[in-house]
Amino acid sequence: MSGRSDPGSWSLQRLLRPHAGRFALAFVLGALTLLASLGLLALSGWFITAAAVAGTGVAAASFDIFRPGALIRLCAIVRTAGRYGERLLSHDVVLGVLADLRVRCYAVLARLAPEPLARWSEGELLQRVTADVDALDEAPLRAWLPLGWALLVLGVALVLVGSVSPVLLGAAWPWLVAAGIAVPLAAVHLAQRWAGRLAALAGRRRDRLVDLLRGLTTLCLCGAIASRREEWRHLDQAVIDGRFRQRLLEAGAQALVVLLVGLAGWSLLRAGDGPAVAAAVAAPWRVMTVLAALATLEAFVPAAAALHAWMHTRAAQERLAALEAAEPAVAFHGSIGTAATGGRLQVHGVVHRPAGRPTVIGPIDLAIAAGARVVLDGPSGAGKSTLLALLARTLDPAAGRLTLDGVPLADYTEAALRASVAVLPQRPHLFAMSLADNLRLGDSGIDDARLRSVLAAVALDGFLDGLPRGLETPLGEYGAGLSGGEARRVALAGVLLRGAPLVLLDEPFEGLDAATAARVATGIDRWVGEGTLVLVSHRPVAFARPAIRLHMVAGRLQAAGTS
């Protein structure tokens, strides 16, 4: 766990490695762009000063304008083409990194499914995860590249000035180094100190707002809305103030860079005005150094703005690392790799204590023969869904033993257990894919006839006939376009298709009228066949074979006879 909570495991260096070549090329193109910009101004300054010098003398006629002119035009072309190439390439790399990140993030989340992930899905957490993954691109694009370019441009500018005159270098370097490195780094450092606190505050602001909205009607009617809104406004104000300070820091850093670069130019001008330098260095070269110094601004200003991106990415990295450190509810260490075939279920003294709830489930003792039909009912909150979760091993009991075909559930490998048990959860999910894809879930071995047959079993044959594109009809984002009852039955059909020897269904008849429910019950009965069926339902249901009715109250089972 300690190893996992390290934000370094989401380190961008590692993620960038596969794209290193193209990232380096993007850096080179960007550097060429900025150097061409600098060259354009420095060269132009040299050129017109030299032309002015020549223009006052006899050399005017023989002055070579061809070579400087060509160089100036070259700089203009490199600057334009370089910019386009750099932007395209760097975005390509970053989008590639993002794609890899999503795959990786998916693997992390898959480890946490179904619990605790199922609980989070309802909240905004996943929305935030997606946003966090997207935020990771900011550091390479808006922090690393600009900081790298600033460093390179600084080096080139210093070499250029130094090669003209060491005295001029002495005048310029403190200002340029401060503007190109010291200020951006100091700003990043300051920003990092604030980033964590501000992110936590922003998270609290959001949670409090959701809390306020959830209770809006009550707060209005109880006359408490004004004070709650005022409370939230203060929190909002704190976040806004924090961000405002950050913005001012960034603006201050940029203004400082502008000032320092200007002072570098001024300092060169003053040094160049001295008699010693004036005697040693020709005017065109002195003008060139001044303009080169002033032109570094284009590279330095984005570097000073790097702090925001850096901070944003850092906070996202930390949240992703925290996610990776979360523990799944169930870990698989079993070695039995063959799936159960019978469906005989035994429960001995199973106890479960849900976190933060006063009710304790169990102790539960239960023996279900292969091929049995079990109907579980009881008041809400009695623990029916929790019992199903224990049977499906999406939760582990605090004490007791569960066996399937005589083998403890914990001894199965994950693949074997999932092939043995099929589960319809309380809130099934439909994917934004075709009806057929939702049923197959990637299992290409299931033909269309079988899909039609299972849809008929859950009384969706009429629904299927009404679909414009039949099985290939897309179910829309999040399965929209279906009624709640239809969506449940599509998920139910998918569960039945799996042909597992143990089938667990949580409220399969919810939202159905009595006639449809009876039809669906018959279909379920036929598809489960010789397998074992345990379902939660408040309705009286009839199967071909006698069903065992179990009544659950406050975490305990009471046999309610057969029907």
Add this chain to the structure above:
Amino acid sequence: MSVEASTEASAQAWLGAQVGSVRRWTWAAAAAGLAAAAAWIAFAASVAGVAGRWIAGEAAPGSAIVLMPALLVLRSALLATREWAGSRAGLRLRERLRGRLLDALEHLGPLRAAAGSDGALATVIVEQVDALDGYFARYRPQRLLAAGVPLLVVAAIVPHSWLAALLLAATAPLIPAFMVLVGHGAAAAGRRQAAALATLGGRFLDLVRGLPALRLAGRTGWGAEGVREGAHGYRRRSLQVLRIAFLSSTVLELFASAAIAMVALYLGLALLGRFPVGHYGQPMTLEPALFVLLLAPEFFAPLRQLGTDYHLRAQALAAAGPIQDLLRRAPAQALPAAATVPARPPGPPVIEFDAVSLRHPDGRLALDRVSFRIAAGQRVALTGASGSGKSSVLALLAGFVAPTAGRILVDGVDLAAWPRSAWWRRLAWLEQRPEWFGASLRDNVLVGLDRGDDARLAQALAAAGLAADVAALPEQAETVIGSAGIGLSGGQLQRLALARALARQADLWLLDEPLAQLDTQTAAALRTSLAAFSRGCTLLIATHDDDETLRAGGWIDRRIVLAGGAVAGDAPLREPAAGGTA
């Protein structure tokens, strides 16, 4: 495509309308930016002045060199001021908008569910409003600067060389023209790809939401494959859009580079005396030449910045849609915040609907000339299919919305004359899923009341039949119940809602299907409690219960059936109770 274009136009118009409230800050930011440009022009003149003397072999006067740092400091201070003023604009605007959005939600009350889940609404108020910041803080001032600074630069150049000014000025109108051209191409490409990009972007979230199901089906590998394909498809398509989008900034770059190169070459030739046109027939000297050269990049700088900030506009346009939508949903406020309280006769109120109609802001008619009269202390069931108008009747009566026609009379006085807080004090409200706060049980029951009133709390909990359950909790009444009511069963939570209603000693009860989520036994037990405690109060319950269940409860006096927003049936369910005359 035209639909998207028109929503964009409406979002653009809305954003424009918002500027009014922060116009002063926007202008202040632009003025500071313009002043900073002027300081730079003065600095450039000093640089040119000093260097101009070098070729004459003279040293510069000391005063010019001393003045330059002052100009630089002034410029930096002005740049920081520009950012500060821009940020103030964004800040003020967001503050105001958040207030308006919360007002809108407050007016919608229980009807807000139609606008989205509470999480989605929070996203509109927090993230979407924040997304407007860049547009107002940076883009709007920058737009003014992109017009002002080039003019200032050209004005500074013209006295020295009309040709150099012309070279720059001639490119200026070309730039927006080309950018619009390329921008249209990018927008069209963006629209063509938008649907595909949205699907691919949503796929990750979809597959993550479905992860529990996939893991249970042993199909996580298939999901991972879907994520991989989706992510790389997203990358390919995004690049296709970006390729065109980046062209616009490249066009700018091209013009800027070419113009600077051309100005430099012209100046060189003029200094060599080989190009006599363009500087009023005077011989060109280094000082004006260097001055013009230093200003050439400054001419393009604000336009380039505008190009960089262009994404802020797109961001704001995207965020404007949901914000507009939510604001549009808000009905006219039903009850005034303050007014004189009508004299309140003792006892439960008589309620009268007099040809009440309610039309949603989107034009749908929710209620169509509904009239009925409920006697003091009468308990009435409102039935009808979902969407028949039951919730609208309750929301009207609670004063969250105002009738679009007709009147609601309480004890013969128009409800519109009641101030909100005074009216709300008389109401008890129970719904299908009661609202909970992430706070202690005590705070959840005594919302808006004195939280230290132990007697009232104990009495309400005991009356709701929760005394034993609460005593069994780890920290009794101080136990924090999660916002989802974690830790208590559905039946216990409804009893807690009942305790909340009892603690308020209301005389008008409005119940919106409070039993729908409960199993039969729990519902039956709670129904008995409701029957006992609402005695003597006027009560309206929206329910799906059939006549038989209603009669068996023995507490409902009358049933009003709604269908399509109109009264379709109204009949007593039992002999009028004492004091209740229909």
